[in-house]
Amino acid sequence: MTTFEGTFTQNLSTLRFAIVIGRFNDLVTEKLLSGCQDCLKRHGINIEPDSTQVDYIWVPGSFEISLVARQLALSNRYNAIICLGAVIRGHTPHFDYVAAEVAKGVAAVGFQTGIPVIFGVLTTDTMQQALERAGIKSNLGWNYALNALEMASLMGQIHEQAFSRYQGNNPPELPVSSHNHPLSESFSKIADQPE
Numbered sequence: 001m002t003t004f005e006g007t008f009t010q011n012l013s014t015l016r017f018a019i020v021i022g023r024f025n026d027l028v029t030e031k032l033l034s035g036c037q038d039c040l041k042r043h044g045i046n047i048e049p050d051s052t053q054v055d056y057i058w059v060p061g062s063f064e065i066s067l068v069a070r071q072l073a074l075s076n077r078y079n080a081i082i083c084l085g086a087v088i089r090g091h092t093p094h095f096d097y098v099a100a101e102v103a104k105g106v107a108a109v110g111f112q113t114g115i116p117v118i119f120g121v122l123t124t125d126t127m128q129q130a131l132e133r134a135g136i137k138s139n140l141g142w143n144y145a146l147n148a149l150e151m152a153s154l155m156g157q158i159h160e161q162a163f164s165r166y167q168g169n170n171p172p173e174l175p176v177s178s179h180n181h182p183l184s185e186s187f188s189k190i191a192d193q194p195e
């Protein structure tokens, strides 16, 4: 039996993350982003503007998050993508449409590409509830970053196992996210060798 579990102690210097942030309700999303950055920084990830480890992508609102997350996932540059947004209930059904689409869309990106996509979109009844989750009481942005680190590590381990089982005859079907795994280079070198 094998148990796989993401860790927070591996060498993180090769990991790359994209953070997609909705501008709508940016009073909230900027705070989620700070929480996220704080967590990544404290785990040794370089979050500075000149960093090659983290890219930041701003979109108009939560509705646009999945489209951009999909494009980023397909670029094979990232070990995980963190999606941050705040959908706050108003007096019309608009909330339901935006909240449902972003939830479905973000899940679909993960399924379709094999890249971990973290759902960091708050869906609350009031601005107060959103702010409580974005720093006043706790900051869920911190948790979303932790989830991203854990998933990047977990997927790395799963890909590593697939790699170690490869005997040179039948390359396993690896998801897109394995392409930017540190082992992928040696994997393709072996795959290219004549049998």
Ligand code: INI
Pocket: 022, 024, 025, 060, 061, 062, 063, 064, 085, 086, 087, 088, 089, 090, 094, 095, 098
């Ligand atoms: N976008 C959000 O991120 N949160 C909201 O609460 C919200 N509401 O309530 O309207 C919202 N709307 C904008 C939407 O995400 C799109 O940007 C817009 O419809 C253009 O496609």
